Amino acid sequence: MQLHRPVQGTMPPPLLLLHGFPLDGTIWSPQVEGLADATQVIAPDLPGFGSNQCEVPAVLTMEALADAAVAELDARGIERAIVGGLSMGGYVAMACWARHPDRVAGLVLCNTRMSADTPEGRLSREETARTALEKGMELIARAMVPKLLAPSTQRRRPELGHALEALIARQRPGAVAAAARGMALRPDRGAELTTVSVPAMVITGDSDALMPLPTSLAMRDAIPGCGLAVIPGAAHLPNLERPILFNTVVRGFLEALDTA
Numbered sequence: 183m184q185l186h187r188p189v190q191g192t193m194p195p196p197l198l199l200l201h202g203f204p205l206d207g208t209i210w211s212p213q214v215e216g217l218a219d220a221t222q223v224i225a226p227d228l229p230g231f232g233s234n235q236c237e238v239p240a241v242l243t244m245e246a247l248a249d250a251a252v253a254e255l256d257a258r259g260i261e262r263a264i265v266g267g268l269s270m271g272g273y274v275a276m277a278c279w280a281r282h283p284d285r286v287a288g289l290v291l292c293n294t295r296m297s298a299d300t301p302e303g304r305l306s307r308e309e310t311a312r313t314a315l316e317k318g319m320e321l322i323a324r325a326m327v328p329k330l331l332a333p334s335t336q337r338r339r340p341e342l343g344h345a346l347e348a349l350i351a352r353q354r355p356g357a358v359a360a361a362a363r364g365m366a367l368r369p370d371r372g373a374e375l376t377t378v379s380v381p382a383m384v385i386t387g388d389s390d391a392l393m394p395l396p397t398s399l400a401m402r403d404a405i406p407g408c409g410l411a412v413i414p415g416a417a418h419l420p421n422l423e424r425p426i427l428f429n430t431v432v433r434g435f436l437e438a439l440d441t442a
C-alpha cells in the first residue's frame with residue numbers, strides 16, 4: 183500500500199514548472215499528477231502557448247516570460263515557489279532568479295543551458311521564427327519530435343511521439359516566432375548562477391543531443407551546492423520519457439528541502 187503524505191503541515195513550497203519550446207504546460211501532466219501528494223504543483227501555459235491565448239509581442243524575452251511566471255504566483259497568492267523549468271523553461275527559471283530572487287525558494291533546471299546563443303544559433307532561431315510564420319507549425323513539429331525523444335523512447339512509446347507532434351503543431355506561429363526571437367536575445371547566466379543561494383538541482387537525460395551533458399555539468403558546477411541527476415534512457419523530455427524516475431528525483435529534492 184502506498185502511503186501519501188498529508189497535503190498540509192510541513193509541505194515544501196509550491197513547485198512552479200515551466201515548459202520548453204514550442205510546447206505547453208501539459209508536458210508536466212505526469213508531475214502535476216505524480217507529485218500532487220508532495221506539494222502544490224503548478225504548470226502554467228506561458229504567454230501565447232497552449233490555452234494562454236493572450237496577445238504576444240513580436241519578441242518574447244525570457245525576462246518577460248519570467249515576469250509572467252511570477253504573475254502566475256501572484257494570481258494564486260503564492261509568495262515563494264520552487265521554480266523548475268525545462269529547456270526554454272529553464273532559461274525562464276534562470277531569469278526568475280535574476281529578476282525576482284525573493285520569489286524563488288529553489289531551482290530545478292532540466293535539460294537547459296546557462297550560456298547565450300552563438301551567432302549561428304541566433305541565425306537558426308530567426309529561421310525557426312520565419313518557418314513558423316511562413317510555413318506553419320506542422321513542418322516544425324515533424325522535424326522536432328525525433329530530436330526530443332531518445333531512440334528507446336520512440337521504440338517503446340510511439341504514441342508519445344505522435345502526441346508531441348500534435349501538441350507542437352497546434353501552437354500558435356506568432357508565439358513560437360516571438361519566443362524563438364526572445365531566446366536569441368537571452369544573456370549568459372553563468373555569473374548570476376554563482377549567486378544562487380537556494381537549494382538547486384540540475385536534471386537531464388543521458389541521450390539529450392539538444393542539451394549535451396556538459397551544459398548540465400556547467401550549471402551544476404556554477405551553482406553552489408547544486409545536485410545533478412542524469413536520467414537513463416531519456417533525451418530532451420525526461421519528465422515525459424521516464425516520468426516515474428523523474429518524479430522520484432524531484433520528490434527526493436522536495437523531501438530534502440522539507441527536512442533542511
Ligand code: MLT
Nearest residue numbers: 202203268269270271392
Ligand atoms: C526547448 O526545448 O525549449 C528548446 O530546445 C530550447 C532551445 O531551443 O534553446
